[in-house]
Amino acid sequence: MVTLHWKDLWGELRARIPDDCYLGGSHVTRVVGTDTTTPGLVLDDGSQHDFDLVMFADGYTSVGRSQLFPDSTLEYRGYVLWRGLLPESQVADPRPLEDRLYRFSLPRLHGNGVFYLVPGEDGSIAVGERYVNWAHYVPVSPEDLRDFLIDKDGQHHATSLPPGGMRPDAEAELKELLVEHLPPYFAELTSITDGTFAQPIYTYLPAAYRRGRVCLIGDAGSVVPPFTGSGVFKASKNAIDLGAAIAAAEDLDQALEKWSDTETETAHRLAALGDQMEQAFVWAAPDLGTMSAGEARAWWTDSISFPEGFTYIAAQDQR
Ligand SMILES: Cc1cc2nc3c(=O)[nH]c(=O)nc-3n(C[C@H](O)[C@H](O)[C@H](O)COP(=O)(O)OP(=O)(O)OC[C@H]3O[C@@H](n4cnc5c(N)ncnc54)[C@H](O)[C@@H]3O)c2cc1C
Incomplete structure (x- = not known):
């Protein structure tokens, strides 16, 4: 990547x-x-x-x-991408994030999330100056989407909610939900991020x-x-x-x-x-944390059968 x-x-x-x-x-x-x-x-x-x-x-x-x-x-897919950018300077211990992309399935919930470091405002990749970028795919029913896209000033947005635009109650509700399902370190990263934003997923x-x-x-x-x-x-x-x-x-x-x-x-x-x-990732995501490496590999190859041979698994890890 x-x-x-x-x-x-x-x-x-x-x-x-x-x-x-x-x-x-x-x-x-x-x-x-x-x-x-x-x-x-x-x-x-x-x-x-x-x-x-x-x-x-x-x-x-x-x-x-x-x-x-x-x-x-456009076809609405029934879920939104809820996102946050957290300055690395606000993270007590950023070391677990170094050189890693974490992807979480959420046991008992549809959707999944990713966390990884990205460059800072001026493109800096110096330690302490980067951002933690996180994103959670969260189901929002087609009936609830219109309300979801009303911002903190009562304005309806046709496509997405810009950074800082979410209603505090909607943002707090999502944080509460995710904090309940994520490991504590990542729950904390999510809950301390201000100015989150969201984008409904269409095809x-x-x-x-x-x-x-x-x-x-x-x-x-x-x-x-x-x-x-x-x-x-x-x-x-x-x-x-x-x-x-x-x-x-x-x-x-x-x-x-x-x-x-x-x-x-x-x-x-x-x-x-x-x-x-x-x-595989949103509607039928398994609890990856409880699976062995072999089970996870089998889940992946069973889930993704097209195009033939497509894989995220690096060659050395396939053995
Ligand atoms: C939250 C999010 C995360 C994403 N992450 C990734 C990622 O990690 N990797 C990846 O590859 N893709 C990612 N994508 C998808 C990626 O952003 C888009 O596929 C890509 O930007 C498409 O490029 P584009 O040039 O077709 O359109 P856009 O980037 O949308 O650019 C369209 C441009 O046209 C302008 N425009 C629109 N209407 C008019 C008009 N009438 N007159 C003049 N100008 C107009 C807009 O202002 C805009 O500048 C992500 C998308 C979202 C929403």
Whole structure:
């Protein structure tokens, strides 16, 4: 597993875009001319900009997707990712976290959680300056989701609750629940974290990645259950594959069609893996703490059967 700081990732990508091509703060409201060879983007100031090729990389609530495929809807999976970032300086003894990623199943509860260290605010990885990043997948029924997304000021959020936005009663309730189920060290990390935030988990499976000369990239194109850890990989692979397909082809429309078919198939395969992992980690998670290494390995190989040979278990540990 490779961990990256979002700020570094964004900075590296942004540095490759010339300033005069980057309209920061502009919002695309719609795409026009999707069935022509020069589709156009309309911005919130009313201006229209025409291109040979348009790529929407506008995330899981994509404006582009909703216009290309008006019937597309996100599917809520019945659980949210509740997250916290705790400054390492507030942890009495951070040593157990060093070079480890802990994943917990929660006996008697659906869901699971992870804890690991990430770089600090300025990217520092010095001891004492990092953050403990934790995340718990917690079921919230579709009926309760609307209430869950009301913040501490009574505002309803359509997609996620931002850091510090959760209602104190909702945050306290989750902390109480988790403290009851986690080992004391990790229960403490969870309960002392301020400003937690949450994101409902959705999926979207595409029929295609393009219409005409308008393409979808990343979460705009597909959203799979998060356990595959493939969000950034998928977004960058869509873009790299698109560049390669266009460079190799003589006919742009044929290249786009072929690219769309390949990316659609990959998304469906990723979703199939994500479904299995979601089932194993959220809805049918065993009490890993009571299992022997052999039992845990058997649970994993029985749970994840597609794609063939996929494993998290390092080669030396398989013996
Ligand atoms: C809590 C959480 C944890 C995650 N952890 C991981 C992880 O550990 N590893 C991993 O690989 N993936 C992770 N993901 C998934 C990952 O964040 C996404 O898959 C990835 O960011 C998708 O990239 P993207 O470029 O498609 O979309 P986004 O990163 O969502 O970017 C879309 C951009 O488009 C902009 N935008 C949206 N609408 C418009 C508009 N109309 N006009 C102009 N601009 C617009 C947005 O402001 C945003 O900057 C996580 C996701 C969440 C929610």
